[in-house]
Amino acid sequence: MLPVPVPSAPAPSDTGPGRIDRHDPPPPPGSIATFRPGDVVRGIYACTRKDRLTAKTGTTYLAIELRDKTGAIGGRVFKDADLVAGRFDRGDVVRVQARVERFRDELQLDVAQIARTTPQEADPAAFLPVTYRDMEELDGFLEHLAREVHDPGYRGLLERLLADEGLRTAFRRTPCSRGRHHAYLGGLLEHTVAVATLAQETCLLHPRLNSDLLLCAAIVHDLGHTQAFTYGAEIGLSDAGRLLGHVELGLRIIDGLAAHVPAMDEARRLQLAHCVLTHHGPDQSGAGRRFGSVEAMALARLNALDVGVKGALEQGLP
Numbered sequence: 527m528l529p530v531p532v533p534s535a536p537a538p539s540d541t542g543p544g545r546i547d548r549h550d551p552p553p554p555p556g557s558i559a560t561f562r563p564g565d566v567v568r569g570i571y572a573c574t575r576k577d578r579l580t581a582k583t584g585t586t587y588l589a590i591e592l593r594d595k596t597g598a599i600g601g602r603v604f605k606d607a608d609l610v611a612g613r614f615d616r617g618d619v620v621r622v623q624a625r626v627e628r629f630r631d632e633l634q635l636d637v638a639q640i641a642r643t644t645p646q647e648a649d650p651a652a653f654l655p656v657t658y659r660d661m662e663e664l665d666g667f668l669e670h671l672a673r674e675v676h677d678p679g680y681r682g683l684l685e686r687l688l689a690d691e692g693l694r695t696a697f698r699r700t701p702c703s704r705g706r707h708h709a710y711l712g713g714l715l716e717h718t719v720a721v722a723t724l725a726q727e728t729c730l731l732h733p734r735l736n737s738d739l740l741l742c743a744a745i746v747h748d749l750g751h752t753q754a755f756t757y758g759a760e761i762g763l764s765d766a767g768r769l770l771g772h773v774e775l776g777l778r779i780i781d782g783l784a785a786h787v788p789a790m791d792e793a794r795r796l797q798l799a800h801c802v803l804t805h806h807g808p809d810q811s812g813a814g815r816r817f818g819s820v821e822a823m824a825l826a827r828l829n830a831l832d833v834g835v836k837g838a839l840e841q842g843l844p
Contacts, residue, residue: 556568556569557596557597558571558596558597558598558599559597560596561633562626562633563627563633564627565625565626566623566626567622567626569622570619570620570621570648571592571593571594571619571622572592572593572619572653572760573593573614573619573620573640573759574592574593574598574759574760575591575616576588576589576614576615576616577589578608586607586608587603587604588603588611588637589601590602590603590635590637593653593759594652595653599635600635601622601624601634601635602634602636602637613640613641613642614641615642616759617758617760618642618759619647619653619759620643621640621641621642621647622639622640623637623640624636624637624639650711650757650758651699651711653758654710654711654757654761655709655711656710657710657713659712661715664715665698667719667723668697668722671723671726671745672685672687672745674737674741675741676738677738677789677794678789679790679791680739680741680794681738681742682787683742683790684742686787687746687749690783693779696752697714697715697749697752698712698715699711699757700713700751701713701755701761702717702748702751704755704761704762704763706837707832707833708836709761711757714751714752717748717836718744718745718747718748721747722744724744724828724831725737725741725824725828728824729741732824735820735824736819736821739794739797740801743802743822744825744828746779746798747801747802747805747829748805749775749776749780750772750776750778750779751767751775751776753766753767753772753779754767755767773805773806777799777802777803780795780799780802781795800819801825804818804822804826805829806826806829807826
């Protein structure tokens, strides 16, 4: 039987801005951790602070903070500060040209140019936390679990999902939340594999369960997260995520995939939709205050188990 792929919590020495574990490879050139006085910096970083201040001389300047995965550094923009301020905001990923200086025993940047980048220029993985699990390994788990579904409707749906390159890429990138469980890039895939593995094991223990329904539901239950977030200096909510939520978004994605699967009839769609709607519990959906199937109840319990264990590992016991 496959082990439940829940990663261990990172050790305290592995976390925090600018901390690099001795077992990690050296930071790449251009990383904040490599900056030295006199360096000329040209690169893309996350802007985590932007304040308009006034010097004792009465001159306006901008105080900023830039961050990447290796650390953070403050900076100042003195020339045309008011004009430059309109070119970016706190939370943007920015392209910067600057010189590293030492001021009061700390490094800071004298910024010559700074402006927000386009989404195509910025790789979120350069600035945001990422799963410690190997993504190829998690992908392999997901494919294995999908092959364990044999019903032609549910299997066809999962085949459509795995064949959709855009959706598959989003699946690998997406977190499960911004500040709770699995709040890092790749968190969705990690959580999904964990819940689906628990579902597979549960079906072996309880063979009367509809294993095809439960396993399929476990794989797609959080699919809406792939459209719920934005990525910049921080993980944010998209308009769709804020206004509709990941459950409704997931149902729409599932309906789009199911439309191309002839064996995915109305009965199967309803059973699967009910599992997705109630995976946080029946009170969280508009389908009434009771589970409509044992599979829906099982999914909710397994989802809560992985969320709870992950939260305890990362944040301690409640």
